[in-house]
Amino acid sequence: MPAAKGGSSKGGLTLWLPGLRAWPGEALGEILPRYWGRGRRERLPAANLLDLAARLWNFPAGPLPAAALLAAADGVAVNGRWVIALEAMQIQPRQGQAVVLPMPAETLQVEEMDTLLGAARAHFAGADWEIVGGGPSGRWYVLAQSVPDLQSTPIYAVLGREPLDLMPKGGDAPYWNGIFNELQMLLTAHPVNQRREAEGLEPLRFFWAWGEGRLPDIRPAARWQGLVSPNPWLRALAAWVGVPLLHGLGALPEAELETFWAEAGELLWEWPADWRLEETAPAFAGIVPVLHAAFAAGAAVQLWSGIMSDGMAECVRLRRGDRWRFWRRAAQPGKGAASVGQW
Template sequence: MQIHLVIPGLIWPGISAISPASGLELPALARMLGLGRHRMAPFEPLDHQLARLFGYVTPASESDSLPLAALRRLGEPSMPAPDVNSQWLCADPVNLSFAREHLLLNEFPADGLDPAEVAALIASLNETFPDLGRFEACTPTRWYLHLAAATHAKLFPLHDVIGRPIKDFLPEGNDARLWQRTLNEAQVLLHNHPVNQAREASGRRPANSLWFWGAGMLRPGTACSLSTVQSREPLTRGLARAAGVTVNEPDCREALKQDTLIVLDSLLKPSLQLDIDSWRACLVELERDWFAPISDSLRTKRLHTLTLTAPGDRGTLELLARATDGWKFWRKPLAFDALLKSLSPSPIQLPGQSPGTTSEYPAR
């Protein structure tokens, strides 16, 4: 039996002088790190890695843009499946604020916007931009635009932009002017909207901009080898649905009954927002709910193979641990804090930069 854990946000982002995992008791994670072989693979966007796992990216389609908005919309649990012949954009509400001379983008937590506020903002957007298509909100922080006409602009995923100057990520290519103009007009509308005026008056961050990304038309996924998937994350759920794979809520006990891919994203937002307290709390929960039972299953050989993939902004940590490695007594636990300190820092990659070279599994 095999388990594949995908945990974005496990690797603290950027080059930092702090030790984010210092003082945390993570014995099960340390055992798995010590038992297995690990490496840092080149940077690859999380969305691209997920699509590749589901067969949505193949050598023949490697250069094609991914319809991330349509796929994420397909994974919304409370909404009907989108029309396969329609094109969608993610139009997520964000907050823009100045830091020195830069305009920085930050997203909202899941409960950061009230449903009544969202309904009023969506209504104003639909009234102001009827020619673009139809805006809708599946959750308070996940908004979409059902496009009236296809776009071929190059748009950057929200996770690539959080906490960074937006000037490096503005729309490019065909239709770039249309979406830059729309972005500016939406900012004026949202800044002046009574909802945001009231939020600012009460000391809350306004939803003063949108972030458009993920353009594309939904296409069927190719057959993939995955039989069972667990995730709450809507893009993963959409990819599974496109590939005809059943996806369930994360449950470690059920996962250990069969080969399972599990995507756990509880660390992602805290890491992107540099919220170290929330990140540490979520890491402790992962140790209790996932790392401990998986480590015990490897030790008792109930689980044969664990693959752990942790996409980060400097590269992807890949861990391969097998139950048959248990007899290698010289392999000692490797503290997660020590692993983080050992990762050689490299500059954050901006769009258009070529990835680094792959490092091999170290001999142990």
Template sequence: MNRACVLLPEWKRCVASAQVANGTLSRWLARGNRLESSPAGIEQAIRDLFEFGGRAFPAAALSRQVDVGDAAGSLWLRADPAHLRADMTTARMLACGELGLSASETGELAKALKPLFGDAGFEFDARLPNRWYLRAAMAAELPQCATPDEAMGDDLKLHLPAGASGRRWRQLYNDAQIILHNHAVNERRAARGAVTVNSLWFWGAGALPAWVRSPLTKVVSPSLEICALAALAGIPVHEAEGDAIGTLPQRNSEAVCLIDLANLRGDALEQGGLQPLDRALRRGGFGAVELFFASGERYLCRAAHRYRFWRRPRGLQP
């Protein structure tokens, strides 16, 4: 039986959109089956679909493999450009990665930061404006930090590496802020009202997995990490939007398709992702849809469940 495994945003984000909360998901969840929940986090949802070694989720190595193709043989850490705002007691991250940097601005900032990390034994690489990397030897100790999504808007003291083992990284974090604060690139950006790059955010530490296994047969995802895992597992990655989703499986096959909608919100999620999936489910393109919310909730909705008319949709509840 064809099955679609669908990655979705956190439950609270779906509830926050009236169109999503009262649309396709409301009907599916009313008539489908609730499954045992998993720990929260999109990384856990990905681990439920891909099997690979190691306890950490090596986001940096996976995205590096897609970006450059040289991730094997080293440890990697993302050191993405970020914008913080300080108040009386702490600092909060307001943006990370996509700050609108030009290639020339990226090059100037990288030139200033490379000696700091080189002296600490790491290779700093900022060839892309939105994804910056540190390469380390396989024996190096790298910090396990929150993802930008997890840290965004929160008190950053709660997410910085703790204890004696984290002291080195807290110092590098502070030293990088000093370099960036005084840099001419930021002076020019501030003068024209652009967001400044006043910090880095370390996250995604790990090595490229030596092996990856998965029951999936096709993948549709904009995520670099998912695409890298699919490539390592020998699974084809497809581009599909809207009604093209319904053409992914073939009738009477055993396809297991991953459809990643986790970054969509509001109308884009309902009309561009869920409604085309619902049409595919109704006409038999998929026999079942398994839902993986980033907050850990899991549901199974079979095509035949639409006949459970006695289960009335009541909208998603907070």
């Protein structure tokens, strides 16, 4: 475990709750509002989670270039180019709408993926940009030297929703949306996908374009000495800036937690559970020993929300003494920013 910078014996924990995106009333349980009421609250504007992540990681203003980070993690030679990710998906009818869903666990064979990618690269060979494959991830990327005027909707905000109103926007959107539509038609007509459909298998023909941007020339100095997260683009970011990936802190024996925090540096723990679900609050109660141990070791603790419906995120900063301030009233994250259940 890396030690804190400057030889300090006290680390810090930032617990990021991106699934906390509104004031969901009783679904919060009792524990989270108790913490939220004891610390110092701050509200911060953020367009989306990528924008908030850029702030957490000291990136230049604007959304995090998730596609370029994922491409670098997949071994793609980005070389300063603008990148947008093409995430394989399916579109299925749900309650009278066509919604975006993840691809099923069963994936295409490597030979099929290579064949489809080769067809796409050959079809667009004359363009001033290129399509490349990301290897085992199954993700494709578009790389360009110039930076288009294009703003996409991140894939996590699209799943389960009707896609038409969420297509990329901006001055260059008509061109790029036309390209993505052309790619879909090319893949739909390809013999690999026609054969798969005939066999009752899911074809690879729909992609969602997202995460556009280019990597900064200078890698920002991250404050973190460790990351806990299941999120692919956060893990790719950690790899790019050289931050070690850690296992879930909740798996540590309680007897070892205080020693852990006495030796740890600044850690970021992303806990992505959706706070609209009834099981989230009891699950959060299970990681409270981690917070108690961090306080006991003198570590500073921060709790960050996701993006509320008013375009703001909330941060609560707590110090060791704050956990004993029982007289402070519990506070609902996002209260006043949205009606109960409005996500």
